[in-house]
Amino acid sequence: MIITPTPIAGVMIVDVEPFPDARGMFARTFCADEFAAAGLTVDVAQCSVAYNASAGTVRGMHWAGEPVRETKLVRCTRGALLDVVVDPRPDSPTYLRHVAVELSADNHRALFIDAGLAHGYQTLVDSTEATYQMNVPFTPGHDRGLRFDDPRLGIVWPLPVSVISDKDRAWPLLAGDGPAGPSGDAAPPGPPGIQRDVAHASGGVGATA
Numbered sequence: 001m002i003i004t005p006t007p008i009a010g011v012m013i014v015d016v017e018p019f020p021d022a023r024g025m026f027a028r029t030f031c032a033d034e035f036a037a038a039g040l041t042v043d044v045a046q047c048s049v050a051y052n053a054s055a056g057t058v059r060g061m062h063w064a065g066e067p068v069r070e071t072k073l074v075r076c077t078r079g080a081l082l083d084v085v086v087d088p089r090p091d092s093p094t095y096l097r098h099v100a101v102e103l104s105a106d107n108h109r110a111l112f113i114d115a116g117l118a119h120g121y122q123t124l125v126d127s128t129e130a131t132y133q134m135n136v137p138f139t140p141g142h143d144r145g146l147r148f149d150d151p152r153l154g155i156v157w158p159l160p161v162s163v164i165s166d167k168d169r170a171w172p173l174l175a176g177d178g179p180a181g182p183s184g185d186a187a188p189p190g191p192p193g194i195q196r197d198v199a200h201a202s203g204g205v206g207a208t209a
């Protein structure tokens with residue numbers, strides 16, 4: 001596996017190293033030792049799959065609030081999607097910036113997402129599946145979220161949004177207006193969980209794929 005950092009600390013691209021032969025190929029998609037060597041720990045407490053019927057479906061942007069420290073290893077096992085991670089940590093140098101990485105069944109690419117980072121995606125084709133490994137069991141009641149279309153985040157979704165849940169449509173917008181400003185200014189922390197009242201936001205880190 002090739003594990004590549006992104007501009008956001010705690011977000012890593014995980015690529016497979018295929019062994020091709022006449023049948024096709026074999027590749028490891030997870031290896032505890034290789035992850036540990038890259039400084040990542042993935043204790044698998046839960047694996048999940050999300051099937052999306054239509055291209056343009058958006059899920060996110062989600063993370064688990066404290067004290068839950070939920071890490072995710074996300075891959076696309078059918079179809080293709082644009083995976084997006086936003087940094088909602090007020091004390092981070094990449095606060096409110098995002099990375100966007102295309103994951104597909106064909107590229108076998110995965111994204112490791114550390115605890116406290118907001119995750120979402122848009123499907124690029126019909127019949128797309130996202131598959132997750134999480135380090136903790138499902139802990140309802142700790143959901144935190146950002147609005148996928150918050151102008152302060154500046155996420156460029158590649159397709160018109162075809163389907164989204166009521167929950168995801170209803171996450172509140174960040175406070176403030178206008179386009180995202182430059183990074184680096186301190187912003188006051190929002191209330192626990194949803195960052196409703198930040199005074200400053202920064203632009204996207206850009207697509208990595």
Ligand SMILES: Cc1cn([C@H]2C[C@H](O)[C@@H](COP(=O)(O)OP(=O)(O)O[C@H]3O[C@@H](C)C(=O)[C@@H](O)[C@H]3O)O2)c(=O)[nH]c1=O
Binds near residue numbers: 167
């Ligand atoms: C996330 C989750 C949901 N559920 C249930 C709750 C609910 O009835 C149903 C659908 O839940 P949701 O609408 O929250 O599913 P979804 O919007 O797909 O939530 C997921 O979104 C992506 C972007 C992520 O990053 C994931 O961690 C997760 O938050 O599945 C579980 O049983 N276990 C789980 O781990």
